[in-house]
Amino acid sequence: MALIRWNHTRDLPSWPSEVFGLQRDVNRMFDNFFRGGLQDDSTELSAWTPAVDIAEQKDAYLVKVELPGVRKEDVKITLESSILTIRGEKKQDTETATENYHRVERCYGSFQRSFTLPTTVKADRIEAVYKDGILNITLPKAEEAKPKQIEVKVK
Amino acid sequence: MLMRFDLPRTYDSLLDDVMRWDVRPTTRSFSPAVDVAEQENEMVVRMELPGVKKEDVKIVFENDVLTISGERKPYEIPDDAKVLLNEMRVRQFSRSIEFGPDIDAARISAGMDNGILRVILPKAEAARPRTIEVK
Numbered sequence: 001m002a003l004i005r006w007n008h009t010r011d012l013p014s015w016p017s018e019v020f021g022l023q024r025d026v027n028r029m030f031d032n033f034f035r036g037g038l039q040d041d042s043t044e045l046s047a048w049t050p051a052v053d054i055a056e057q058k059d060a061y062l063v064k065v066e067l068p069g070v071r072k073e074d075v076k077i078t079l080e081s082s083i084l085t086i087r088g089e090k091k092q093d094t095e096t097a098t099e100n101y102h103r104v105e106r107c108y109g110s111f112q113r114s115f116t117l118p119t120t121v122k123a124d125r126i127e128a129v130y131k132d133g134i135l136n137i138t139l140p141k142a143e144e145a146k147p148k149q150i151e152v153k154v155k
Numbered sequence: 156m157l158m159r160f161d162l163p164r165t166y167d168s169l170l171d172d173v174m175r176w177d178v179r180p181t182t183r184s185f186s187p188a189v190d191v192a193e194q195e196n197e198m199v200v201r202m203e204l205p206g207v208k209k210e211d212v213k214i215v216f217e218n219d220v221l222t223i224s225g226e227r228k229p230y231e232i233p234d235d236a237k238v239l240l241n242e243m244r245v246r247q248f249s250r251s252i253e254f255g256p257d258i259d260a261a262r263i264s265a266g267m268d269n270g271i272l273r274v275i276l277p278k279a280e281a282a283r284p285r286t287i288e289v290k
Contacts, residue, residue, distance in 0.1 A: 051242035055232050062236065066243055068205040068270030093201065093271070096194055103191040103252075106203055115240075133205030133270010 047109030048090070054115070059146055061117060061139040068133035069093060069106070075135060079123050086135070087112040119145035185248050189223075196283050198254060198276040205270035206230065206243070212272060216260050221274065224249035257282030 051066040065086055067075065075088040089110045120142040128137045189202045202223055204212065212225040229245040232238070258276045265274045 051244070052240055053238070053243050054240040055236040055238050057233055057236045061239075062232070064230075064243065066205045066270075068203040069201075070269070095192075095199065098195060099199075100193045101190065102193060102198075103189065105188040106190050106201070107188070130269075132207070132267075133203070 048107035048111055050086075050111055050113065052086075052113055052115075059141050061121065061141070063115075063135075063137040063139065065113065065135040065137070066133065067130070067135050070133075070135075072130045075130070077126070077128055077137060079121070079126060079139075082117045082120060083114055084117055084137075084139070085112065085114040086137075121145070185244055185246055186250055187248050189250055189252070191252060196278055198258065198278070200252065200272075200274040200276070202250065202272040202274075203270065204248075204267070204272050207267075207270070207272075209267045209272075212267070214263075214265055214274060216258070216263055216276075219256055219258065220251050220253050221263075221276065222249065222251045223272065223274070255282075 053064040055062045063084070063086075067088070067090070070088060070090045074091065075086065078085045078087075087110070090106075090108050092108045117139070121139040122142050125140045126137065128135060130136075187203050189200060192199045192201070200221065200223075204225075204227070207225060207227050211228060212223065215222045215224075224247070226247050227245045254276065257279045259279045262277045263274065265272060267273070
């Protein structure tokens with residue numbers, strides 16, 4: 001088997017994960033400063049940082065975590081005093097013992113992301129579904145946290 | 156109620172505007188991470204494509220070059236939802252990987268599982284290792 005030649009002109013640049021990591025850290029700093037309520041408490045313990053999308057609805061938070069190739073059983077979601085933590089490990093999916101790598105760009109190892117939710121959620125009603133490499137977490141808001149409309153009569 | 160400022164999207168669109176002024180036409184593409192492993196009888200390419208549907212992926216093998224391209228389409232969010240954090244990238248992607256001439260192009264196969272695209276490129280019969288018995 002011939003060796004793979006790395007061709008500059010053909011191959012798009014693949015940035016090392018540290019560059020993205022740094023960019024993400026800087027973005028996160030900015031985000032935390034501007035974003036009301038939601039706070040990213042991720043620690044630097046992670047070997048890599050999965051991308052996260054969070055949307056707020058009237059009655060729930062929707063959290064999406066990019067976890068391609070991570071097994072369901074290797075993901076742990078916890079909620080402790082309004083801090084949502086998603087942690088786990090991505091294991092290298094070696095198929096045979098005799099595998100030789102020509103290129104390894106994917107990141108492996110443990111990951112962790114934590115967020116402080118701005119409002120209380122129903123801890124016992126949190127649902128998580130893993131599909132196509134994306135973890136979808138739905139956190140229904142607690143009754144007292146839902147927006148209430150009060151009609152004020154003008155006399 | 157605090158006002159939520161959608162910085163990531165604002166920042167992105169700002170960046171995109173700047174990119175558009177670039178002399179080269181930008182394709183707004185990204186390069187998904189890829190692993191290439193060699194096994195006894197085949198080469199295996201594993202590419203991270205979370206949230207990408209298999210019908211949105213195109214795989215071409217031409218002149219010993221494997222090209223995987225496609226599009227990551229945005230997912231739907233409810234109309235009343237406010238975006239608090241947006242780190243996922245939705246756009247076109249393309250990667251090309253050059254292989255030696257020993258690939259049996261007719262038998263290349265691909266599958267998608269848990270956000271990982273797996274392309275198997277079998278080695279041509281002549282390139283496979285052979286055990287020779289000493290008589």
